[in-house]
Amino acid sequence: MELRSMIFKTLLVMIAFYSTVCTSQPAQAADHEKLLSDPGVYATFAAFKLDPEWWKLDKGAREAAAAAVKEVVHKHGAHIAIDIYLLRGLSEHADVLIRLHAADMLHNQSFLVDLMGTTLGAHLMNTSTFNGMTKKANYVPNFPDETQAALKTPADPGAKPYIIVIPIRKDAAWWLLNQETRTRLMKEHTEAALPYLKTVKRKLYHSNGLDDFDFITYFETDTLADFNSLILALQQVKENQHNRRFGSPTLLGTVHSLDEILDVFTR
Amino acid sequence: MELRSMIFKTLLVMIAFYSTVCTSQPAQAADHEKLLSDPGVYATFAAFKLDPEWWKLDKGAREAAAAAVKEVVHKHGAHIAIDIYLLRGLSEHADVLIRLHAADMLHNQSFLVDLMGTTLGAHLMNTSTFNGMTKKANYVPNFPDETQAALKTPADPGAKPYIIVIPIRKDAAWWLLNQETRTRLMKEHTEAALPYLKTVKRKLYHSNGLDDFDFITYFETDTLADFNSLILALQQVKENQHNRRFGSPTLLGTVHSLDEILDVFTR
Amino acid sequence: MELRSMIFKTLLVMIAFYSTVCTSQPAQAADHEKLLSDPGVYATFAAFKLDPEWWKLDKGAREAAAAAVKEVVHKHGAHIAIDIYLLRGLSEHADVLIRLHAADMLHNQSFLVDLMGTTLGAHLMNTSTFNGMTKKANYVPNFPDETQAALKTPADPGAKPYIIVIPIRKDAAWWLLNQETRTRLMKEHTEAALPYLKTVKRKLYHSNGLDDFDFITYFETDTLADFNSLILALQQVKENQHNRRFGSPTLLGTVHSLDEILDVFTR
């Protein structure tokens, strides 16, 4: 255990050093873009509910606690893409959802351990955590050219204030289908989704073995009616018969800056 | 029993009178009427249980807290239709249910975040939240004329003190049926419901992807026996075989004004 | 909303007046008998667990709290049949179960809201609530004469200290069977139960739509071995294949007077 322990401490020192040295990073946003688009990136979705005790703290204490959260976010921001969403009011499961992307799952854990170690963190009840990773598209390379072309339709520019996160577990029969059959079914699934590419952005995470489901599906939209129609369309293709779990929980929330979220919790 | 029963009937008559007399309300109510009847409206049903700490506050503090809730309701009332129901005593899930209709889901969230930010709100445990939206009738246009005509039967005038909310998830097979078959099954379902149009008002919300089910069904009645018969009739048609989830929870409560609900929590 | 609120307050005043005037009612027990035997009566079963804080109150405070509960029971006793059972020790779900029968579900809610508004009520955690209603026997009129005659066997006189409450949900296939087939299956079910009519009293409540199941079955016995044999016999007929849910929870308790129950919680 000694050697292992030494290595771990060295890692902590290196991360600390890195955090100090790299605070005035120029290309941070670009890095985040990369984390958000590359395959092989590890994502953690952590949902929290504030305990009732939090609301008994006076405003000053809550503001100090919020400042400490900002420091933790700043410390880790260089190598983790951190997104934060407000679920409060739209989900009984959680008040806030944090989405993390990093080159290593250890980074996600390290950030969350630090966050939960703050005064505010001590009042955060961790109601759900989903782990997954990004991969290269699996079926798309075998789709017809026109489907592949259609998939390149860019999303409409502009803010997409709503996000939805839906974990999915396929049944055993799905995984026993051969690759060709699955490609055929996924082509039908994908074509049902094409009409919504402009108004609903999608991102897929693979979770097999990293959590109790196979996929985390993440959506951004400014038109919930379109998102609702998209899901309805996806329910009407054969591949949907192989979804043993779809949601449970379905997390619906809105995109916010850290400051906005902290405002809600300190005002 | 006689006197109590007489009083109760008197109340019903007075409410019916009130409903008739007071139809020409200010513009705000008309907007609400529109939100409650238009397609494309977003609805959130949020159920709350008061935590035990609430009851330890003295009466003055609880009354001040109630006043703050009224202000929040007033602030948002212009663009959200807010209905409030008492579940306490009839459901272990929650004490109170709030139903919101707005042109945008963000409005519902904004109201609930404000509500939960009040002193009373800090004692409200959010036990369930259902999200959905209204749409134009899907199958009705293809029903026979006489079924369509029958569906226009107006509900009996007068108060409908009971409400029931039942979330529904269909099975995968349902969504794979073609539109024609589903229309046929829904015609049978609808015809089973016709005898109850006068005494049970129904409203349907679509939830696919917005929550862990496909529909929120909402009922108002003053005759629970009729409502019970209606559900029994709906269980006896083939479409019912495709309900994977029906209720869980079923929420049964009574209609009240905000003042009445706050009275229960401050007296 | 003002007028509505005024009416509601008027009602409360009238009820309060009524409660005062009608305290020395003679025929109360007879009314209860009627509520317990008539069809069209609404029943609520509410189970509660005392929170740990209750036991920290001193004996004086607990006795005052118990007295307030008696007043609430007295106030509502004229038009609600109130039965109370001790589950503590025999069920992890609850300490106490209250069964209410009234001509209107509003009465049951009104009583429970008042009860939960007392000092003791603030310590009662509502762990389960079942709602149902009584109806005329559905299948019996079509049973053979000798089965109908056998069903009239009176229960043995004497106390039946044990009660068991089992909620039941049938599967979709059950409700699609025609009335004749269901009558045949229920005849087999009923004949399996005949040997236990003397030692196990049964009462059936219909819950379709009023809660997450179709029936509440209620049993009283002084011989749990006979009750166990009855259930075993009912498991051995074909109708049992259509029970999707049977229990969950099964509530086993004992019959007590209000005074005895309050004794347990104040001693």
Add this chain to the structure above:
Amino acid sequence: MELRSMIFKTLLVMIAFYSTVCTSQPAQAADHEKLLSDPGVYATFAAFKLDPEWWKLDKGAREAAAAAVKEVVHKHGAHIAIDIYLLRGLSEHADVLIRLHAADMLHNQSFLVDLMGTTLGAHLMNTSTFNGMTKKANYVPNFPDETQAALKTPADPGAKPYIIVIPIRKDAAWWLLNQETRTRLMKEHTEAALPYLKTVKRKLYHSNGLDDFDFITYFETDTLADFNSLILALQQVKENQHNRRFGSPTLLGTVHSLDEILDVFTR
């Protein structure tokens, strides 16, 4: 490991010695023996977890509370066979399990109500309660003579420090099999269990209608490897296909005297 192992074996020998020497206990134990072997006895298994508040009491208060528990046990010991097990460390469900056998279920309830009314009891959270009763063997009389003879193999003498409790619910199909078929399947089940009669003691309780399952199975062993092999053998016979629920929870614990258990909670 050697020394510890030696000590452990010494302990087992000493316990075995004790079991042999102390067989001629006072009349009370004889009654207990009868309760533990007769048919028609009612059993309650009640599992409890200590709440975190308990550990904040000072040692003196905890010892006084432990003494009160001993008094309750003494008071009821004449007509209830009381066994107590330590689950803490081996199950997240509970810290302690109490098994009660009495001629009447009321006795079990009465003891548990008294226990929960002590200072220690107020800190016991009742996480699971199972109710059942003993009966004469149902299928054994129709087994071949040699199987019946084999079943009389006495368990090895000596302490059996481990206990396992597994509730079982059969599917509807099981109860519709005719008695002959069930006897054949149970014969296969029983023969699979024969090799373990010496090292694993079994006891069966019937629960139909008394709780949410059909059987409580109780095991004592000093060789968990043998118990594991027994369950594996029972999974490999056809009757196992009819187990709709097996465990959930499975309770694994160790046998202790009341003094030992109270020691753990007061030291």
Add this chain to the structure above:
Amino acid sequence: MELRSMIFKTLLVMIAFYSTVCTSQPAQAADHEKLLSDPGVYATFAAFKLDPEWWKLDKGAREAAAAAVKEVVHKHGAHIAIDIYLLRGLSEHADVLIRLHAADMLHNQSFLVDLMGTTLGAHLMNTSTFNGMTKKANYVPNFPDETQAALKTPADPGAKPYIIVIPIRKDAAWWLLNQETRTRLMKEHTEAALPYLKTVKRKLYHSNGLDDFDFITYFETDTLADFNSLILALQQVKENQHNRRFGSPTLLGTVHSLDEILDVFTR
């Protein structure tokens, strides 16, 4: 009961003595290696979440509490292999997971009872406990020689910071397959896993009857992408159809020394 109690106390004294005498044990690591590789070893996985009260203790109190935990670990370390993992941030189920291997399940319980009896232990909520045992490979001896040879591929040297624990329950049909068929299916399963032997270490525990599942599978890796591919490969063989439960919970965490974990909880 007195004698039994005396024996138990004697045992405790002997163990205490033994702990004192044997502190400077040379071969401890070797013993641990043996516990981690031998068949017939009993394993307990206990997961804990720190309650919110812990974080209100001042740093001094938390450090003293941490020191007491180290003593308990030291006391039992001679005959139990103790591994500790940080789940916090990667699982909502628990903050910390402790894996114990001992020659007897009693040792695991004794350690955990001692741990939960410390000041820190009083703040640990036991969210999950899994019990199992190691056995000789069941199917491997019947695999072809080349598969057996491939299985001997050593894991890459170097730290494997990630661990995953997945409990598995097979369906009834699995256990009714004959040994030959199961061997064939397990051969296919095993061959799917071969490409990952270098980067993912696996260990299997048998739980039938010791807990609510049949197996505990434990994995160590430094490449979560490989682990994810391994699970995906295992989902694509026929044996996977017989997994009735796979995970629920899936526990993902990181390897740490006790000091590192206690650091997280005291800083």
